[in-house]
Amino acid sequence: MNQPRVSIQTADFDLSAEVAALRSHDGGVGAVVSFVGTVRERSGDASISAMELEHYPGMTERAIEAMIDEAQRRFDTRAARVIHRVGPLMPLEQIVLVIVSSAHRGQAFQACEFLMDYLKTQAPFWKKEHSADGARWVDARVSDDVALKRWGIDAEGNAGRAASPR
DSSP states (O other), X not given: OOOOXXXXXXXXXOHHHHHHHHHTTOTTOOEEEEEXXXXXSEETTEEEEXXXXXXXXXXXXXXXXXXXXXXXXXXXXXXXXXXXXXXXXXXXXXXXXXXXXXSSHHHHHHHHHHHHHHHHHHSOEEEEEEETTEEEEOOOOHXXXXXXXXXXXXXXXXXXXOOOOO
16 A cells, blocks of 8 residues: 655654555665654743644645655655644654655665755744743744755755755
């Protein structure tokens, strides 16, 4: 059964099941790399009681599909899957999953890291953190833009002249 490459959902995900599905029936897979992000309990000095994630349906999926296409253009990957949760989430709950399969581990690691850097800065999600002080929208972080820049992409998503790590 072929799964979509991108899923935006409220339900939790099962890492083991997702990895098994990504590599099933592909004898060329030599490595699978995954990243699971969770909701932190703290943001700076504030204790987080909950987080809400919003997105634009359709637009978000298309943007992430384009990110996967770019990762596959840059790296020798066999498959990729991104799951991102939306709606209300509690601390320690899973929020994002990126899985990449490749014939070799190096390409899978790079593609997974590239996708996470891209997701943090380019995917159209909005996060609101709830704490004892109230709710606040989370601003973009300079450190995320710096991470994306090493791939030759600026904060607006424009590819620069940096060499591909391939």
